[in-house]
Amino acid sequence: MKCIICGERDSVERGLCEDCLFKSVSVTFDASEDIVICPKCGGIKIGKRWHYRNKEREMQKRIESKINLRGIEGKTASVSFNDFDMAADDKIEFEAEIESSSGLKHTFPGEIHLKKLLNSCPECNKKTGSYYEAIIQIRSSFGEYDSSIEEVVSEAIAIENNLEKDHSNSFISKIEKKPEGIDVYLGRKTDAAQIAKAITDRRPSSLIVTKSLVGRREGEDFNRYTYGIRILGLTDGSVISMRDGTFIVKAIHKENTRLLNTETGKEKIVKSETLFRNDYRVVERKIQKRKFIVLSRNDKEAEVMDPENFKVSTIRGKFSGNEIELYSYEGHLY
Ligand SMILES: [Zn+2]
Ligand SMILES: [Zn+2]
Structure with a gap:
């Protein structure tokens, strides 16, 4: 029986000759592939990921996913690659083998050029x-x-x-x-x-x-x-001299900063941003708080002892605990 399409050659499968059986098959792919290679370690970047091992295999997977096979209904396809080396080679050769249901095979060769871009990984x-x-x-x-x-x-x-x-x-x-x-x-x-x-x-x-x-x-x-x-160059415990007195910086917050007047012991709250104007003098970069022992206390004040010299002082404020941390500056506690 002759081929039902060309009528020239003998039919081999489903009334078609071998040529006409594979005429519908098309294998398409991009002629070149951009690939980023690290010049230092040879790692390659495929898509968004870097690969350091099995680079050739990863590259094959990439190319395989981009090979388009059409007209292979009723047939099976497999793609095989010639050996290549990512570092040395500039092209990758492959063969797509298409097998018909009766076991006839045709191979379609392909070649993809690698456009290598060097970029440190x-x-x-x-x-x-x-x-x-x-x-x-x-x-x-x-x-x-x-x-x-x-x-x-x-x-x-x-x-x-x-x-x-x-x-x-x-x-x-x-x-x-x-x-x-x-x-x-x-x-x-x-x-x-x-x-x-x-x-x-x-x-x-x-x-x-x-x-x-x-x-x-x-x-x-x-x-x-x-x-x-x-x-702000200041920290809690900085001592600054302003037009209206000398102050210990008690607490710095995003918006406001609490200052303590060293003469009156009164608190003053200023906008933190105003401290960027540097219209004051820094007397001490930072004084450290020290521990004091509470001897007695009520709602308004506490009697504390300095463990270094056993000096007893009275400080205003409400405190809890047997020990409190205070700033000691020029003989006064804050
Ligand atoms: Zn034919
Ligand atoms: Zn690298």
């Missing part, structure tokens, strides 16, 4: 500290380095460690100490934004974000962001 970036998308610059309102800056850096590290680590760029690249403060370099801009927000939400501070274009990466503009945070 997050693991290597982390190791060398070279990659960063953002810098958080922490500065004090006094324009010079002080320990309150270190406190904020510890906070930043703790926040970064608690962030969801589902992104490979979520890391601190490096921390740089400068005469005027500390710079924290981060692999991921959105981490920096979250940290900057958390830090500035908690304390009186200002935040200025700047962006600069530093080049192109993987075909896109690559910007770096700087989060300039200015925190």
